[in-house]
Each structure stands twice: as structure tokens, then as C-alpha cells.
Amino acid sequence: MRTTGLILAAGALAASTALSAAQDGGQLNIYNWGNYTSPEMIEKFEAETGINVTVTDFDSNDTALTRIRAGGHGFDIVVPSNNYVPIWVEAGLLMELDPEEIPNMANIAERWRDVEWDPNRTHTIPWQWGTTGVIVNTSVYDGDINTSAIFLDPPDELKGKINVIPEMTDVMNLAVRYVGGEQCSTDRDVLRQARDKLMEAKQHWIALDYGTVDAYAAGDIAAGVYWNGASMRARLQNDDLAYGYPKEGYPVWMDSAAILADAQNPENAKTFLNFVLEPENAAMISEFARYANGVEGSEEFMPEDMTTAPEIVVPAEHEPAGYFSVTCPAETQQIYTQIWTELLR
């Protein structure tokens, strides 16, 4: 027993020293969503600049915000979603960007230059953007799929085969929009209708899970609320799957990269932001994460199955229904949570 313990401890020591070795001056620590940073792109960056990069993952905007706010984190770059960006800025957690130092900010596509969550791009640059809509197996149901009715008033064919992602704010906002309200509504009539609609619809849902591309592709789940990039992956496995843009309104989101105010390697961080705004490098991220990036000219470096995908390139007729999700005020959030708890009691 003791021998084994010694061996283990020795091995552990050896391994832990190995982990902290291999650095050559430059360092950059990125804090990003899991499975969202192209390893090839990082390798290319390291090769070009000699900067040593670590990528650390977070699993939700709330975790990331909580972690950074507490301090002592050691990160340089963070990639929050658009609706959280104002919170980060207001709390003074992000460094102001200077376009002089990041010349490639000129590559940001027109549509993403002056956005409501970060006017004139003073703090963030685009990383990836996408939509939250519905996915339907058209061999099960071949009616209109561009509506939230898919999961809120489901046709008989889909009843009992629907999965809804457990994202409270997104689902609540979809329901509020469906009954004719605006996101983050505090209008009691709207909220009551939304609640009743959800309560009634829930009996037709089989799960509130992140779901897997596999489950849709194999036919275990026939429809659901899903993200566009994941829907495309599922369609590539099963042609019957199609992605719908609810005409009642659907959230558009953009995860945006920023430099932390207390970054220890701000210069390297600026170099990195400039690097990912290079169309070729932005395309590498898109190819890996399977979402669009908002950098002008990156399309020509992207695989063809993405530049033509109806999930990635929003069809013109569906564009008006999209809205940028905002962070709801505390009052709404508390009501949403209460309805959500009631729904899942």
C-alpha cells in the first residue's frame, strides 16, 4: 500500500512539474465557451507569434461572470454573449479597445460594427453568432416549421417527441413573443398567457435537455428548440431534419471576445484579437464551431457546406423576425424564474 502511494505521489509530482514547464516569455490565457476555440487556429497563432496560449472553458455566461467578478482568475480574454456584454462593461470588467492598436477591426462586417449591446464596438469584437430556433424532422411532420407553434402548440404528429433546451431566458422569451409580447416583458397579461401556454405545451414535451445531435439524427427526438449550428450538424447526419425561424420572433445572439480590464498580458491579448479578425483565421473558428463569425470576407475561406447552409445564412424572408436578446432586469428575471419553477415543479 505504502509503495503504491509513493509511486502515485512521485508520478503526480513529476506530472505537475511537466505541466508548468514549457513557456517562453509570451503568455495568453483565454476563457471561452467549451469546444468553441479552434485548436488549429490556436496552433497557427502560437507559431506566428511565439505566444504560449492556454484555453480554459466555461459552461455558462453566469459562471463566467461570477468567476471573473470574484477576482484572482489570471485570464486575459473572455467571450461573453451579447446580452451579457453590457453587464461586463458596466461592472468595469472589460478593457476599452483602441482601433489603432487592433487595425483589423476594420474587417468587422457592416452589420456588426455598431451594435446595440456595444455601441461603436468600444469593448468587444465578434467571435461567433447564431440563432435559436426550432428543428423539425420533416419525415414526421411536413407542415410549416417557421413558427414557435412547433413546441408551444405542437401538431399531433410531434406530440411527445419534442425536446426543449433548458435555457430559461430563451424559452421564456420565445413564449412571450409567441403570445404577442416583447422580450423581458413585465406586462402581467402577457406573462399570464405565456405561462398558461407553456403549462399546456409541456405535456407534449419529452424532455428539457440540451439534446444531442445524435438523438435528432437517429429519430429519438422529432422536433425541438435548438441552436442553428447544432441543427446543421444534425442535418448533415440526417437529411430529413430542417431548421425553422419562428415568425413570432426568435433570438439572435453573438458571442463577443473582449480583453479583461485586469488582464496580465494585454498586449498579447490585443495581438490575438487582431489575429482572429483576419478573415482566414475567423473562418477557422467557424469551420470548427460551425457558426458564422461576422468578419467581412471570411466566407471565401469557409467550407462550402457552411456558406450555403440555410441554418447559417438566414434566408431574407426570415430576417425581420430575429431580435437581439437583451439581459432582462432583475424584476423580470425573478418572475421568469418563478414561472419556470412552477413549470418544472
Place this chain on the structure above:
Amino acid sequence: MSAVELAPHGADTAKPKAGRGDIAWRWWLVAPALVVLLLAASGPLLIVLVYSFLEPGNFGGVIWNFSTEGWFQVFFTRDIFDETVAPATAHLDIFWRSIKLALYTTFFAAILGFPTAWFIATRAPDVRPIWLFLVTIPFWTNLVIRTFAIQEVIRNEGLVNNVLRGLGIISAPIQMLYTDFAIMLGMAYVFLPLMVLPLYASMEKLDFKLLEAGYDLYASRLRVLWHIVLPLVKPGFIAGSILVFIPAIGAYVTPRILGGGRNLMLGNLIELQFGQGRNWPLGSALALTLLVIVVFALLFYIRSTSQPEGQRHG
């Protein structure tokens, strides 16, 4: 290194006595563990206690104003439409569901775990560690991927349903995934070693002569089991049930992946308050309520089962 110096006295308790010196070495021996626990587990929980009496921050965190609203919300809800106050039955439902599923899970784990531990304990001494390792090997794989593997086995188009259909036993797939059964199955799976290992540890040194004597006396295996074996392995059984039951109440990943998350479990409810719900005081108060319930259950359990202790060693 006080621990090393004091260890010799440890053996001294072979002759039980509870003098002053005896108590002193016991405190020294337990102190290092308590220090680590106080620094890296229990101590920081005081922060949670403080938070439960503050106001929720706009975007997570807290505002440093005293408030009992968090605790109020554990037990009562203000109706969002007509502002009337009613007991928070939704929270009650969720507490009850979590406790119920944890009980089922413990029971299921015991049904499988007891014979398994018994089987291992009755192997030849030199192969016992091998069997023991066999129980823990699956747990070297990651929890999330392991849970997805279970999903793969029980889903509609999965292994079990396809085999049953292939054999002609069923014609349509049995819906196992996204049910309470799936949660129970998954949790029993995840927590099985926590039941088997303590049981094994207490069985391994069973005095089989005693069993044989009992077998002569009672002449029934069931009665030997009930009257002799069970009392002897009780400490292991208690340890196992605690290790399964308590984490099962707060379980989080398994219910979500296998249960489909249609119904919240306590772990999810608390997570919701610290995450998207952005109500840390309520989350803190809910967690402390859980803590109090578990501590009382634990103390009651220990007191009610530890009376005959001591005599056993005589």
C-alpha cells in the same frame, strides 16, 4: 508531526477508557482533517449563510443590505399576478421528489450492492482486490460521458430495446429514457461503488465461524442473514447508505441527462438560483435548508443505529 507521535496512543484504546488523555489524543488525531474541512469546505459556507440574509444583486451576486426575503421565498411565494402570499408548494414538491428518488436510489443500490459485496468478500483473499477494482474501474471514465453511455443503452433506438425487439420479446420500443426510472437507474449506477465498498470493508473480516455456528442453530440461510450477518455489517451499510442517499438528493448531471429535466430536482433548483435566476440569497437559503434537513436526518439515523455499538467488540 503531532499525528505520528500520537499514533502510538491510538493503539492504547484497545483497552477502552475515556480519560482526559484519551480525549486529548483523539482531538489531535482528528484535528488535521478538521482544519482542511474548515478551510476548504465548511468554513466558506459561512459566506453562504451571510448571503442568505442579503438582497440579490441585479446580475448575480448580492447587495449588502440586510433582508429576509431569501428565506421568505424558500417557504412562501407571492403570486406574480395578484400579489397574494401562499406556501411555496412548488419548492415542497421539488424537495419531496428529490428525497423520494434518493430513497429509491439507495434502496436499489443496496439490493444490487449487498450481494455484490458479499460475493467479493467470499472470494479467495488474493483475488478480492481484483473484484473490488472491477467495481471501481467504470468510474475512471468521466461522469458525463458515462451518463451518455447509459443513455445510449436505454434509449428507444438503443441497445436494450433493439436486442429485445430482435428477440421478438417486444414489438414497440419501451420508453425508458427521460423517465424517473432512468434517473433511478442512472443514479444507482453512479453511486454503486459508494454502497459496495463500505459494505465490503465491513464484511471482509466477518467471522465465518460465527456464521457456521448460526447455521447450525437456525438452520435457515435467511435467518442467519437476518439475525447474524446484518447486525455485523451494519456499520458498512450505514456508511454506504449515507454515501448514496445524501449526494443523490443534490444530484444534478444524471437527472438532467437521463431524466430529461422535465422536472426539477433540488440540485437543479439551487443551481437555477445561482445561475439564470440570479437570486443568490434564495439559492443560499435553499441550500442551507437542505443542509439542516440532512444534518437532522443524519443525526437521527446515527443515534437510532449506534446504540448496540461497543458490545460488538467485546
Place this chain on the structure above:
Amino acid sequence: MGKRNFSIASLPGFATVAMITFVFLYLPIVTLVVYSFNEAASMARWEGFSLRWYEAALNNRQVQDVSIRSLVIAAWAATLATILATMAALATTRNERRFPGQTMVYALINQPLMVPEIVTGVALLIFFAMIKVSTGYQGLGYLVAAHTAFCIPFAYLPIRARLETMDLTLERAAADLYATPFQSFRHVTLPLLVPGIIAGFMLAFVTSLDTVVITEFIKSAGQDTLPTYMLGQMRRVITPEMNAISTLFLLLSLIAVTVFFLLSRKKA
């Protein structure tokens, strides 16, 4: 005599249930291993044998880093937790009267079990962040400390259960033969305690390997572990690369078993 031998090992159905348990334990594991060799990027369809996911895993530096880090933390945490838990178990068992505060001590030792991980995670985040800011040290020590504390009850309970069922006759005999207390501890108590210690260590080790939410909150830059790496992927896509990693971990555990087995053989 022949009849009596049955009384121990062959309680009716026990071996059958044990076998069912092992099938139950290994069915998902076998599925997982099989699909690690799948050509397709899927756990649902089989498209032929391929080693591409192993290649991907072995070429992915992040995956390697997080795997090694997980093992390092688990080895440290399980070793420390087992030592502390053994001492604590010796202190809190086998006395005829409870010592003052013993119930409190018992509740404290088991406390990490009693609150959901997220609560411990948030509390530790705030506490450790203060230390991190004031000392400037951001190393793995925090994760090891948190994992150690979290693993203590998992090591403590089997060891305690073992102590409670241990026969004291031998220790008394040793004392009667004028063995010093240390000798009797070293040569009698400790060897008898070994099965409990092994059980405790193994539980602590696999518990540390699975501890995810606490790690997620207190980790600093470059401190992902395998579970937090997986957690980050739950909303995206989980590829069979993860199956490949899991299979490699299983392989590692098999090697550990073999080494352990050979070592214990040699000693015996």
C-alpha cells in the same frame, strides 16, 4: 462439513445478483469503448472501424493537458484525504463513551456531502479569490485543497466502517505481549485496517475524478480538468474523441490494477 461450506458463499441468488450487477456496470462501458472505434462522429450509428478519434485525442493538446491535470489532482487529493480520514477514523471510533463534541465532529467530516456542489463551489470561489488576490498565488493548490476536503467523507466512511467491525482481540493480545503501542498499531491495527483504507482511497480517487462543479468555479487560467472540459461541451457537440479519452483512462486503470496486484503478490 460439506453442507456447511455452502452457508457462507452460496446464499441463494447472491452470485447471480453479483453477476447481474457486473453486467449492469459494464454494459454502458462496453458500448462506450466500442463506439470509440467508430468511423462516424456519432454514438448512434456504426460506420466501420477507425482509430481517427484516438488520433484526434492524441493530437489535441488541450485534451491531454486536462486529462493529466485530472489525474494529478485526483492522486494528490485521494492520498491526502485518505491519510486525514484514517487519522480521523481512528480518533472517532472504538470508544465506549462519546467524547464531547464527537457528534459535531462527525457532522463536520460529512458536511461536504450535504450541500450541492454548486453551493460549495460558489462559497469557495469567493473565499479562494480573496486569498488569490492577496497572495498572488493562483496554482493548483486550491483545487487540491478543495478536492481533498470534498473527498474526506468518501474515504472516512469505509475506513470507519472497517474499524467498527474490526476484532480487538489481536490488539489486546499484542498489548498483553508487551508490544509498545506503536508496534501494536504498526503491526496489528494497520494491517487489519488495509481493506478499509484501500476502499477509502479508491472512492476518494474516483470522486475527485468526477468533481466538476466545484472545479468549474474555483479554477484559474489554464486549470481545466477533464470533467470541466466535458461540462463546457454539453451545450455543443460531444464527439467520440471523448469516448477515446475514456477508453484510455480505462486502460490506465487496468494498468494500475495490474501493478497493484503484482506489488501485493510480491509482498505476500
